[in-house]
Structures are given as C-alpha cells and as structure tokens.
Amino acid sequence: MELSDQIAQYLVSGLSTGAIYALIGLGFAIIYNSTEIINFAQGELVMLGGMFALFFINFLHLPLPLAVLSAVASTTAAGVLFERLTIRPLKAATPLSLIIITIGGSILIRGIAMLVWGKDTHAIPAFSGTEPILIGTATILPQHLWIFALTLLAIAMNKLFFNYTITGKAMRACAVNKRAAGLVGIDVRKMVLYSFAISASLGSLAGIIVAPLTMTSYDVGIMLGLKGFCAAIIGGLSAGAGTVLGGLLLGVLESLGAGLISSGYKDAIAFIILLLILFIRPQGLFGKAETERV
Amino acid sequence: MLKVKNINTYYGKVHALKNVSIHLNEKEIVALIGANGAGKSTILNTLSGITPARSGSIEFNGELVQSLPPDRIVKAGISQVPEGRQVFKGLSVADNLELGAYLRFCAGESKEKIRQDTRHIYELFPRLEERRKQMAGTLSGGEQQMLSIGRALMARPKLLLLDEPSMGLAPLVVQEIFAVIERLRVQEGTTILLVEQNAKAALKMADRGYVLETGKVIIEGNASDLLENPEVQRAYLGKEKKEIWER
16 A cells, blocks of 8 residues: 555544544533533543443344434433532532542543443444445545544534524623623523533544444543543634644544554554643644733 | 612621611612722622622512522622623624523513614614624723623613723713713613712712712712712812812
8 A cells, every 4th residue: 555545544534533532522622611620521421422322222222323312312411410419519619629520520430330331342333334435545434424424413513502592602601701691690500511411412422423433341431531631622622613623633643643653652642742732832722812802 | 679788798708798788769870989999899799699698688679689699680680780891702792782681582582572672782882783793802991891781781670780880991981881871761760770980970970879988888868969078079079189288
C-alpha cells in the first residue's frame, strides 16, 4: 500500500474515532457550562451506554433501533440520578469538591458495572453488517458510516435545541450569568439537571455506536472519558463547534500517530496534546477573547 | 402592595440589613438612597430572593414571599433590573428579551402575546430594535441598561426593582432612561422601587423615599420633603458644602 493510501485510511478511522470523542467532549462542555464542574463520571456514562445496549440487544433481543433508544434512555436516567444523588444535595460545595465527587461517582459506577456485567469484554453486533465499503483507496466499515451519521444528527439536534428553543436558550443564559438567569425566573437547578441529562444521552450514544468496533467492557469509560475531556479542552470547553473540531482533530492525530509512528503511542499522543494545550493555549485552540464592552 | 417588616439580612457574619421596614403602594415610585454599602442593593436582593432575610417578613399582594427562591419571586410578580446590567452577553438582544418572558413561555402563554410585548419594548427603546440580532455583550453601557430594563419588563412585573440604572452612563443616556421610567409609571402604572446613587435625580422622580445608613432606615418621607430636608441635603445632595468651604 502506498503511503497516501495509508494516510487516507488513517483519516477515515481517525475521523470516526474523533466523532466519538466529540460527542463525549460535548457532554463535558455542556455540564461545565452550566455548573463549572468537570464531570469525570462522563466516561462511565459512555460505558453504561454500551453496556445497556449489550443488555438490550444480546439479552432481551430487542430490535436494534429500539435497543439503541432504550440504552440511551436508561443511561440518561442514570445521569439524572447521578445529578440528584451527588450534585443536587450539596448546596454550598465548591466546584473543586464537586469535581472530586464526580471522580468518586465514576469509581462507584465502574464497580457496579463490573459486578453486573463481569470483567469480560463483550461484543455488540455491527448495526448493518461488517462488509467493508471501498471509497477510493480506503475502505470504510458500515459502522463508520453509522458513527458519522448519528454523530452529525446528534450535533445538529443539539445546535437546534440550544439556539432555537426557550429551554436551550435558558440553559445558555445560565452558563453566561446564573444570577441574572435566576432574576428572570429561570430555575437554575433544573437547568443543571437538564445538562446532566443531555450529557448522559450524548455520551451513551457515543458508547453505543463505538461498541461494535471496539468491543466494550466495564472499564472502557476511563480512556474514552479522558479522550472526550481532551477534545473539550482543545475546543476551549465550548458546547459547540470548538469541541466537535477538537474531537475530530484528536481522533485524526491519534490515528496518524498510531499508524505512522507506533500504535503503542496512541494514547500518549492524546495526552501530549492535552498537556500542550493546557500549557500554551488554556482557552482552547479555537477560543477567542470575549468581546465585551462596558 | 409590598410590606417589608423588620427584615434582617446577613452576609456571613456581616449584619447587612438591620430591622428594615419599608412599604410600597400601588403605582408608586419609591427611591432608596444612601451611601455605598448602606444596604440599598441588599434590600433589592433580599426582595428578589438572592440574599434571603434571616428574619422578618415580606408580604407582596397578600402573599408571603420572604423564603421563595428567585424564580418563584419573579413568578409572583417582582422583577429586578440588577446593578451592572447583567445582560446575557453571549446571546442576542432578541434572545435576551425572549428569556425575560421565560416564565410566560413555561406557563404556555401565546407566542403572539409575548411578541407583542417585545414590539412594545422596541418602541420604548428603539435602539434595541436596531440591534436585535447583535450579541448583548457588544452593546454600549447605555444600551445594555435598556436591554436589562426591557428584559425585566418582558416578565410583565407588578413591581419593578431598579438597581442603579444610571451607574456609569453618560448624562444624556441617563436622561433617556429616566424618561422611560417616568413613562412606565404614567402610561402603565408600574410600581417601581428605585435604588440610586444620584439621590437628587431619584428623589425628583419619586413619590417617596427612604434614606439608609449602615443597614438601617434613618429617614423616610415624601420625596419633596426629603429634597428639602437639611440632613439629606448635607449628606446626599452635596448642598451646604459651599457654605462650609466659605467659612
């Protein structure tokens, strides 16, 4: 295979992994914007998405679309429950202690998942076959197309929600200025709950659509969560295009690095990027100084 | 319409409001004046539920509201235009106004009615209409103040709390904003509780006033009487200063 062919192949797989990171990263950003906390249990919600899908497909034998919807719904319920049990009861907690609580929560969820589903790695069938499709010189799996399509759909729905519905606008208002949001009658705590629900559904979708490619187990959430966090940091924790681009960039760089340098460095590349961003451009690659006049 | 009785509010250990009692009648404009740190803004924030009172009662149209969270107080009919504007900077002017009517959307009020109110706000502040698609953060200070007032009016409040509407604005803009406040009272009968550093302008517009000092109401009365009150003049209106200098 020519080098250019290889690179095309790496790009395809990089973009599809990147789409997954983007979805997870959006989850981080949405919760950060409404609460100023980094929810380190985000990865576990991704894992739960895959595990619930496994349960609905392999165990209950539900038809695929229904199984996917049920898995997203179950994980969203878990996300809401998580907020109710960990974030809501603490009234005067600082963001830092809440962040630590989310780490504790993630360990708990992982432990429960291990007890329920065991330590084995599980496979989920691909959504529509595994026959590779040839595009130019690169091959692409049908599951990759599913990933692209569903990610695009999720991002588009997200954008519509935040830009055109009153609840979405109210959530953005909370992110900008909580006190003023309260003063116009927005129930800030309800918006926090919504942000957990949306993040959980995005994360679970990511976990479900990637599972047929990578398999799933109780501990996939750690790495996927950190990669999603990385994508959100590259995007400056914006709940929009920045984080999506951050995810795609991370996926492509990881895939190129793994292919051209060594697959052993795949994860290291993500974290080197994370550190570089935090050192050099902590506002994110696409973050711009806020336009503000007083 | 509003009866505040003996409220005490604390910031941690700091006793910010000490047995403050005030009242407002329907369609009145009442001014709260006093030096920095006297507790003027704290009264508004206690009314809005941001810094709840530790004791005392707040009765609004017969309903006790002192322990309600901010969103429920807006629902009860009290809207605040906060100090420093506090517009939603990353959202457009139109979205800011729309969010002002958030509770009305939630209550299922017809969109046409809310749109009518938006048009009314644009009529009060034509400059907002010109900039309706602009991000609120890119507006000038005066325009942000207009937006903040417009946003509060979108909730159709029975009582409007205005915190330092003239702060940091050019005199002409202040005149424009005060003219709108007058218009609100005359045309719509909005009841207004006004906090101002600019005591003279505030008392000229108001029916009654309260003078605060270190968390206590020290003088209260008709606005015209307060304007003539020698102590108020000396402390807050800058009169007599000349005589002191000449002595």
